Every structure is written in structure tokens, then in C-alpha cells.
Amino acid sequence: MIIRFFYCLLLLIAFPLVSAQSFSGRSEEVSGKTAFQTSSIWLPQIDIRSDIAIVYGANDRPGLTFEQRLQSWKDHQYQTQFMTGIAWGDYKDYYLGKWDGKNHMNVAQVQQNGDAVSHGEYNPYVVPIDSYLDYFKKEIIKKVIDAGIHSIFLEEPEFWAKSGYSDVFKKEWQRYYGFPWRAQDQSAENTYLSNKLKYHLYYHAIQEVSSYAKAYGKSKGVDVKVYIATHSLVNYSSWEIVSPEASLASLPSIDGYIAQVWTGTSRTPTYYNGIEKERTFENAFLEYGSMVSMTAPTHRTLFFLTDPIEDWPRDWSDYKHNYEATFTAELLYPMINHYEVMPWPERIYTHTYKLPNSNKEVLIPRYYSTQIQVMINALNNMPLSGHKVNGSQGIGVLMCNSLMFQRFPEHDGYTDPQFSNFYGQTFPLLKRGIPVQLVHLENLGYPESLQHIKVLIMSYSNMKPMTEKSHQYLAAWVKAGGVLIYCGRDNDPYQNVMEWWNTGKNHFKAPSEQLFKLMNLNPELRAGQYHVGKGMVYVIRQDPKEFVLQHDGDIPLIATAAAAYKNATQGRSLIFKDNFCLERGPYDIVAVMKEGVDTNPYVVQGPVIDLFNPKLPVLQDKVVEPGSEAFLYDLKRIRNKKHPQVLATAARIYKEVITPKSYSFLAKSPLNTTNSMRILLPQKPVSILVQNVDGQIVSNIETSWDPLTKTCWMSFDNNPQGIHVTLKW
Structure with a gap:
């Protein structure tokens, strides 16, 4: 991500090197499931207890070598890896x-x-x-x-x-x-x-x-493992940056990616229904989806990133609202459970930002740091899931690396405001609750790319096919029963660039003409519906941007998509709604959109723990209003309700010990933050003992008991060395 990196350097001057004072009793092996990147040495204020500390930059600093920075994290039981910018750096x-x-x-x-x-x-x-x-x-x-170092992340080839x-x-x-x-x-x-x-x-x-x-x-x-930390193809195209993106997934020397998606990328204003504004959740959903499409067929490891703040100064309320949107979007991909939980914890926990409606700057409010810690500790336990996001499955939108090639400068009066040719293919469906999948043209050689796609929407208004082979895959898929919707006037100035469809043996005025000819259709195909083998081709002679730049401009696409979906699914109708929901183990993830087909909230039946609320309340039902998201722990889906366990917490839990009459554990989390946790017990505790690692009793604790769910809520100040908790009943 594009960062304000110099703050990190200043921070190192402000805080001296901390000697190793680690607690030796970590109970499990590092799994490598969660990570964060940092330019800092270990500090108690940023000891967020993910599995991996990705140490940023190899440079030595006055009085501090790279090796010392690395060792400071190792001394606190972190797996250490390395990241540096490849297009820029110190x-x-x-x-x-x-x-x-x-x-x-x-x-x-x-x-x-x-x-x-x-x-x-x-x-x-x-x-x-x-x-x-x-x-x-x-x-x-x-x-x-x-x-x-055995794992290297090369950041932002831009x-x-x-x-x-x-x-x-x-x-x-x-x-x-x-x-x-x-x-x-x-x-x-x-x-x-x-x-x-x-x-x-x-x-x-x-x-x-x-x-x-x-x-x-x-x-x-x-x-040595090598990963690429990169923005999504959606964002790079929108921001007018060029990067190798999908092509790298096939390199044998690349082991995976970090999908750098966060508030700063996802809040980029977009058009829909003729209105330009921020649509953070919807944009994030598409950004993460493009990264899944890029890597899934190649079976590379993919980390999803999100950030509790962003690069530009805002207020804490703004950060919180947008963080919830991007966090929810990443969890709606149940095939991913590796996460970079944040970049730069030093700028989140030790830097001041404004309070809402005020010029006063303060360190992170306790309510927000608690919420963040609850969320990222949930990621440590987030399971993969065979469940799918609710809604009509099997509609894909084609994308290609050449989306980045046509963005700047403009030529011959042809414009694509705010990357609207892309959003014109995706937002009309996404806003109606259809979980659109993105498909990379570069990956069509992998059978998995189109395996679950019933209807594929494409346009060459803002991208061009980089190889003739991709058309052969598309034509074969349609002939075998696939349904293709082609949108475009094919009159943008890039149709005639020197490329394979108009050189050598090929003399086509537009790349779509070569595709249509492969399917035995008239190369200059008019709008309409055409049978191709066992499949169908629908042609709309409008550029996709027209579907979002005008009020109700998407009606032609929606009508065609509905007909195509019925054709591809033996008569099933598209389901229109305003929400996305997913079950992942005990977790419920919900997003309700504005500008959708209705204005109704979505109701989740409880009892559930509200994980976006730092008090972790138990709710009998959760009402999610349009324009908001929810992250819930469903108490009905606890696997073993007789087993004492921490269900949600703003600290990482170690050294659990269960006896017939007691449950104890060690909780670790950053200094100057507050723990909030909800614990399942057989019955109401008769004694609760909270101690620091020196055995001193911690007195400033809060507790409550919910008899209906047999859960105990506790709160106390965190400590990176650990807080011992013993509950007896």
C-alpha cells in the first residue's frame, strides 16, 4: 500500500530499544495464519500477538541494525519474515x-x-x-x-x-x-x-x-519463499498504476500474495445510478474478489490485509466505520483464512488522530483498540468454510491485466470516469445482492477459472486480450454450454492498437470480432441473442460505463443477465436483495447495502455476541441497518457447550488449564489497551482471580454473568507479558 513511511522512522527515534522480557510459556506452535508488517523494533504498545512479524526494510539505523530489529521480535516468540518495496524504498x-x-x-x-x-x-x-x-x-x-529470513515479501511493483x-x-x-x-x-x-x-x-x-x-x-x-504484497487489479486500474498482477501467479518462484486492500483503496469514489460517492464495502468486496480470482487457480497462498486506519489523516470514527466495511468484505471469502491483520501497528497504537467533529488529536480511544483486538484475535481462529455467501451463484465478470493500460492519458475524447466501465459490469448485480465473481482472462487455461461460472459478463471497452489463446478458451467454454454476455460499442481508441488481433494473419478491427468468428458468428455482431453450440451469447451494444453513469442506466444489463441466468440454470431466477451473509464456523458475517432493491434491515436471530461492540454484549437478535455491517458469534453453534472456553477476546489466550471446578489461562495483548472477553462456563463462577505475571492481584476488573447463555464477561487492562485469569465455580 502507498504509505506515509517516514512516521515509522521517527517512531524509532522516540522509543529506545527494549530489552527482551518475553514470557516463555507460549503453548502452541506458530501457525503462520496471521501477520502484521512493521518498521519498528518490538514495543509493548504494539505487541498485538499475531503469529508473524513481517519486519520492513533491511536498512541499518544509528545504533540499531536490521538484525537487532529482527531479533527484538524473535525474542518475543514471533515468527519473523521480511518485506521491502521493490519499486521504491530507502x-x-x-x-x-x-x-x-x-x-x-x-x-x-x-x-x-x-x-x-x-x-x-x-x-x-x-x-x-x-x-x-x-x-x-x-x-x-x-x-x-x-x-x-526464509520468507520475503516484495511490496508494490508499481x-x-x-x-x-x-x-x-x-x-x-x-x-x-x-x-x-x-x-x-x-x-x-x-x-x-x-x-x-x-x-x-x-x-x-x-x-x-x-x-x-x-x-x-x-x-x-x-x-526461501517469495510473496508479492500488492494492491488489487481493481485498485491499480482505478488509480492509474501499472503492475504485473495476475501474470506473477504463474511464476514458479512466486509462492503467494498479500492482497493489499484497505480503507484508502476501497473508499475511492465510484459511480452508480448516476451518483459519484464512496462505496467502501462494495469496492472492497470486488477488490478482494479480484485477488481470489488471480490466485485461486494457481493454488498460491493468499493473505488478505485490512487496516484499522489508513494513510491519510482522518478521525477515529471515520477509521472505525470504514474498517468494519473492509473487514466484513474480507471475511465474505470463506476460502481464505490467512490474514495480514494490519500494517504499521506503531502508527495505529502510538500516533494521535482527531476525534470526530474536533481538531483535538488523541491516541487511539480504548473502545476502538479493544474492538480491533477482538477482531484480529477472531482472525487467529477464523476457519475455512464450505458455505457460500447467500445469493445467486455463478455470475462472473471478466477482467485482464490490460485494464491498467488504458487509464492515462485520455485520447480522442473517450473517457472512463472513475473506472466506470468496470463498475458498470459489477455494481448493477452487486447492489442487487448477487455475489459477483471476478475471472482473470490470464487464468482461463486453468479449468478451475470457469468451473463454477454459469454466466460470464465481459467487455473490451476498457481492456484488451493479451493473447489469442484466451479467446480459444472462451469459445470452447461457450460451445460446451457457457453463457456469455458481451457489452461494448467497440469504438474506444484502443481497439486499433498494434496487437495480435490486427497483425500477422489477423486483420480484425476489434478483438471481439476475432472472438465472435471463433464461435462461428458474424465478426461484426449486432445486439441480440445467439446460440453457440450448447451455449449462448448475448450482445449489448453499450459500453458498461453507461450502466452506472446514468440513473437506471443498468436496466438493459439486468434484464439481459436475468434472461441469461435462466437460460444457464434451467429456469432459475436471479435473487435480488440488499444484503450479503455468510456462516463461518460460529461466526456470522453480514453486510447490508444502501442503494439496493429495498431499505429493509437484516435481522440475525440470537443469541449472538456482537463482536463489533467492545463490550461484547449478548443479543437476542441483531438488527443490521442498510449501510452497515455486523460480525457476530452465534452461541447456538458452539461445538462443545460443556467445555469451558474463551469465545471472544481482545487478547490472545495461552496456557489454558481446565479442571472439573476451574478454568485458567494467560491473556496477552498490547500495553495501554483494555481487554474485553466473553467466556463460556458450566455455571456462574464463585471466585475470579486476576494476576499479573509477578503474581500481583489486578483489582480494576469488571465482570458480569449472563445466565441464559452461561457466559461470563470480563474486562481489565492488558499487558503484553500476560495476565493470569482463574475462574472457579
């Missing part, structure tokens, strides 16, 4: 010539006006030329592997679409295309070729660095 020894005696500031990505695109002073976004990759491998990758004017980029153009550089502002074709080169340069960079990491690790007898 690499001044390379930029300013200390590494090889040559100044390399000329590697910066440069805009048309000559300005460099920068992440900070002496920290440009980089054109990844050979000397930069040589530096990166020898000075970063080798160093961290030598320090004992090339800004507005850049592409530097001398080094011009040289890479000549080398890649074999003809002189062309300014991207001069034509759509130049823009397409420029962005395709940017895409290739970071594909090559990732391939080079990850292969080196694997090989160097092997030379030391270590199986």
Missing part, C-alpha cells in the same frame, strides 16, 4: 552513488513535465533497470537471507501510468520493441505500448529477484 546508497560510485537518481519514473514520481526525498519510484536489480539482489535479498518519459525508460523501450521511443501522450497506441512495457519491466524485475532469492537460499540449504 535505497539511498544506490541512488546517491555510495554502492558503486555512480549516481542513479536517473532511474526515477518521470512524467511528461519532467518531474520525477517520488515516494519521498531521495526515494523515487524506479524504472527497474539491470543495475538496480543487481543492487537489490546483492544488498537487500542476500543480506536478509544471511540474517535468517509503475505509474503518468510516467514514461525518462531517458532510461526510452532505452528500455528501444530494447524491448526494437524501435525508438514514442511519447504516450501522442496516441492511444503509444499509451498502450508504454504501459505494456511498464508491465513487462516489473514482471521481469520480480522474476529476476525471486529467482535469485530461491537460488541463493538453496545454496545455503534454505527453502
